[in-house]
Each structure stands twice: as C-alpha cells, then as structure tokens.
Amino acid sequence: MAEASFPYSDFTPVKSRKKRKNRPTRTLSISSLLSPLQEHIRQSEWFAECSQILVNSWHAFCPARPPAVLCLGLGSPSLSQNARTQLAFLTEACKLLNVVHEEISIYDPVFTQEDTAFLERELQMKSANYTLAVPTLCFMPHCDIELYDALLRANWSREGLSRLFLLGNQLREYLENKSTRALESTVPHLLRAAPLLENRPFPTSSDWPTAFNNTAVQYFRSQTDIGDLVQAEPRPPVAEVDRSEETVVGEGNNEPTKGETAAEGSQVSSPRPTPRESE
Numbered sequence: 066m067a068e069a070s071f072p073y074s075d076f077t078p079v080k081s082r083k084k085r086k087n088r089p090t091r092t093l094s095i096s097s098l099l100s101p102l103q104e105h106i107r108q109s110e111w112f113a114e115c116s117q118i119l120v121n122s123w124h125a126f127c128p129a130r131p132p133a134v135l136c137l138g139l140g141s142p143s144l145s146q147n148a149r150t151q152l153a154f155l156t157e158a159c160k161l162l163n164v165v166h167e168e169i170s171i172y173d174p175v176f177t178q179e180d181t182a183f184l185e186r187e188l189q190m191k192s193a194n195y196t197l198a199v200p201t202l203c204f205m206p207h208c209d210i211e212l213y214d215a216l217l218r219a220n221w222s223r224e225g226l227s228r229l230f231l232l233g234n235q236l237r238e239y240l241e242n243k244s245t246r247a248l249e250s251t252v253p254h255l256l257r258a259a260p261l262l263e264n265r266p267f268p269t270s271s272d273w274p275t276a277f278n279n280t281a282v283q284y285f286r287s288q289t290d291i292g293d294l295v296q297a298e299p300r301p302p303v304a305e306v307d308r309s310e311e312t313v314v315g316e317g318n319n320e321p322t323k324g325e326t327a328a329e330g331s332q333v334s335s336p337r338p339t340p341r342e343s344e
Contacts, residue, residue, distance in 0.1 A: 095142050095149070095183045102153035111270045112154075116161055118265050119232070122282040123162060126230050127200040133168040134159060135201050136188075137216070138208035143179045147207075150276040155204050158232075162202070170194075195219035197228040205233035206280055214252035221254060221298065226291045231283040235264060238279065253299035261290040 106112045123132060136155060140148035159169065170189045195216050197203075203216060213236060220226055236259040239248065248256040266281040285291050 095179060098149055099142070099153055099156075102150055103157060105272070106150075106153050106157055109272065111268060111272065112157065115154075115267050116158075118267060118282060119158060120161060122263075122265050122284070123202070123230065125286075126284050130200065131163040131165070131168075132202040132230060133197075133199050134164055134170070134204060135195075135197070136169075136171040136204040137173065137195075138205055138212055139171065139173050141173075141175050141177050141180050142183070143177050147273075147276040150273050151204075151206050154277070158202075158204075164202075168199075197225055200228045201230060203229060203231045203233070205231065206277065208233060210239055210252055210255065214255045217254035217258050221295060223288070223291050223295055226258075226285055226294065227288065229284060231262075232280065233283070234279050235266060235281045236262060236283060237264060249299075257294055257297065257299065258285075261285060261287070261294065 134155070139151060142149045142152050158164075167189065171184055176184070196219050205213065205216070213231075213233065216229070216231075217226075220229055236255055239252075239255065240259055245256065262283040263286045264281050264283050266279075267277060270277045
C-alpha cells in the first residue's frame with residue numbers, strides 16, 4: 066500500500082442490499098457502527114487510564130520500535146457488540162502506539178463475509194500464523210484458554226517469548242480456577258508461563274463491562290525467566306494404555322505388566338475461538 070500508516074478514521078461505508086419483505090430498510094454498516102464507538106472510547110477517562118498502562122508497558126518492553134499487531138479470536142464485528150467495541154479499542158490503541166498499517170493482522174474463523182470485506186479494506190486479513198517475527202502486541206481479549214496456549218507453544222523459544230506482548234485475559238487467574246493436573250494435560254505452556262509474566266491489569270470499565278473485564282497487559286521482563294522456561298519444554302501428554310494381556314518375561318518374573326504410551330506429537334491445529342453472542 067502507498068500509505069504508511071493505518072487509516073483509522075477513513076472507514077468507507079459498506080452498503081447493504083438486504084431488505085425486509087415488502088418494505089425497504091437500511092442495514093447499518095460496520096463502519097457506521099464503529100465510528101461512534103471509537104469516539105466514545107477516545108473521549109473516556111477509562112481509555113485514558115488504559116492508554117497510560119499500555120504506553121508505559123510497551124516502552125518498558127520494547128522502547129526501540131512500535132509494535133506489530135496480531136489480533137486473534139475477536140469475534141464477528143457485524144454480529145457482536147463486544148467484538149465491535151474491542152475492534153474500536155484496537156484501532157485507537159494502534160494510533161496511540163504508532164502502529165503502521167502493514168504490520169496489523171487479524172484473523173478469526175467466525176468472521177462473516179461482511180466482516181472479511183471490511184477488515185480486508187481497513188486491516189490486514191491474514192490466516193493464523195502465531196509465530197512472532199518481531200515484537201508484537203497480541204490482542205486477544207476473552208479468547209479460549211487453548212488459544213493462549215497455542216500462541217505460547219508456537220513461540221516457545223528465547224526469541225519468540227521475548228517478542229510476546231499480550232493484551233488479553235489475565236492468565237494467572239486460570240491457575241487459581243483450574244487444577245494443576247487439568248492444566249498440565251491441556252495447556253502445559255500456559256501453566257509454566259503464567260506465573261512469570263509481568264501483569265498490568267486494566268481498570269474496570271463501567272461502559273463496556275463485558276468487553277474488557279479481566280483484561281491485562283502481560284509480558285516477560287526477565288530474559289533469565291525466559292531461558293529457564295524454554296529449557297523445560299513441556300512433554301506431550303502421556304496416556305495410559307491397558308496392556309494386561311502382554312507379558313514381559315524376566316528372571317523369575319512372568320507376570321504381565323502395564324505400560325504407558327506417549328500421545329501423538331504436540332503439534333495441533335489452531336483452536337477455534339468461541340463465537341461471540343449476536344447483538
């Protein structure tokens with residue numbers, strides 16, 4: 066693209082041809098719904114507080130350059146009020162951090178055709194690639210726990226984790242609400258990483274309580290912590306297999322034994338974020 070920065074305020078309206086039976090009607094486009102949300106967020110005291118947390122955190126994390134942005138699990142802006150509100154916040158945050166248009170990517174399998182057309186025009190629509198090549202703001206409010214783990218797993222190296230700047234659910238709270246055994250079997254990377262993350266929560270929003278509750282900036286501050294983490298790569302889950310009919314013959318021992326077999330490799334497909342409620 067010729068323009069170097071993201072045209073946040075120059076949204077082109079999407080014209081809808083849908084009509085009610087026997088009576089023409091006008092369906093509001095995503096851009097017409099998004100614009101007042103952007104203005105509301107921009108003028109709010111809540112956003113001013115969040116902006117200070119976000120800017121200070123990014124400067125502590127990577128003062129040398131603006132972030133790239135990866136947005137996952139947003140939901141459908143055409144169907145969900147929460148998704149539209151989060152998208153409006155993201156566009157304002159990108160302006161705040163001087164993010165260039167070409168370094169923004171956004172993906173969710175629940176996007177409608179209208180969502181896709183709008184986002185292809187205004188953002189970079191890309192298929193999910195969780196591996197981070199540069200310091201990246203990963204915008205993932207209210208994603209499934211498995212999606213957070215997939216992001217960590219894809220970047221489980223000293224370089225990858227040092228580029229990860231997460232804006233999403235507070236991962237530490239999963240450790241309080243679920244058993245270690247359950248977390249080990251389903252999200253082992255999150256289990257190990259969450260206690261070591263710098264955690265800077267956003268204040269509660271009275272205007273958008275469901276869109277941003279439990280939201281925090283999270284990143285690794287210590288390269289030593291990252292080094293210790295990547296040295297302890299989680300093993301694939303181990304499943305018990307009944308081998309009672311197999312016999313292991315040894316000296317003075319003809320008793321059958323049970324064994325364990327490793328589950329298939331840890332490479333899995335990207336989890337599908339939970340669709341947002343229709344608004």
